[in-house]
Amino acid sequence: MQKNKVTTYLLFAFGEIILVMIGILLALEVNNWNEQQQKREFESRSLVEIYNSLKSDSARISQWIMPRLNNKKKGINAIGQLLEDRMNYPGDSVFMQAYYLFDERMQVSINYGPFEALKGNGLDKISSPEVRYWLIDLYESLFPRQIDFIKLNIEATEPVIQDAQRALFRPVAFKGESGNYDTYTLPKSKNILTEELFIELFRAEQRRAEELDRRTRTMMEAIQKSLAFLRGYFQEQGIEFEIKTVKEVGIRGLLQDSTSLTNR
Known part of the structure; x- marks a missing residue:
């Protein structure tokens, strides 16, 4: 009789241990699922x-x-x-329109x-190594490299441009219809096209x-390829994504940036 009681007690204790372990495993599984x-x-x-940011860019x-580059x-x-x-020389009016x-x-x-x-x-x-490496290459290599090239070119040409503009042009004041004075620039020489400094x-x-x-x-080109790449990944993973149009981005989105470089 006593032996049966001990056996029953041990089985009951063992059962409780199993239940506790199952409970812990379930809790861990739920916690892991939540983390995932x-x-x-x-x-x-x-x-x-990132996708919407690239659309805005x-x-x-x-x-x-x-459009401004095309004008230039x-x-x-x-x-x-x-x-x-x-x-x-076609005259200042024709020249300045082009200038x-x-x-x-x-x-x-x-x-x-x-x-x-x-x-x-x-x-x-980012679970996908391919996506991770793509973004690293885009933001830490391609974009910075292109902007650095533009910056180096500006630094190389800016002294020539500034010196030439100061030497070749003069400000002219005029009174507008509102009565306020404004200024515009005109060439100093009678034919600026023959000036060697203007050629430079x-x-x-x-x-x-x-x-x-x-x-x-x-x-x-890199932006368009990246957008297509991300769209493919979103569709593969079932990720909902929003395609922002220019109208949705708005003028603030068009002008806002974290890294800018003025072509001046």
Whole structure:
């Protein structure tokens, strides 16, 4: 009788231990599931933010930068045609119309914010090594390299441009219809096209436009490839993502950036 009681007690105790262990394992499993869900939600949210940021970068470049760059190239072509017949100066009015396009300034910018936020929380939270390496190459290699090339070109050409502009042009004040005075610039010489310093200015602006065009197109191509790559990943993983149009981004989105470089 006593032996049976002991056996029953041991079986009961063993059963309680098993139940406790099952409970612990279930709790661990639930906790692990919650952690995986949180990690997946963080990954999805971070990648969608990067995706929308790239959409905004694309809109800013295509609708803000490229039209100004195209104006600059038109101005360069117009000035180039005038230089082919430089002895026949067309007059300040015709020249300055071409020059204002030629002197177009613009800003190249990439929003690093969403990537830096992801990086600060740990890039290892991105489960796909392919996506992780893609983003690292894009934000830590391709974008910085292109912007550095533009910056180096600006630093190399800026002294020539500034010196030439100071030497070749003079400010002229005029009274507008409102009665307020404003200023504009005109060439100092009777035929600026024959000035050697203006030839140097033209070549410097030409090099700047060519470099800006090359680097901007490289960045746009990388952005479009990255958007397509991320869309494919989202569809594969069943991640919902929002495609923001330029209208949704708005003018603040077009102008806002975390890294900008003025072509000046």
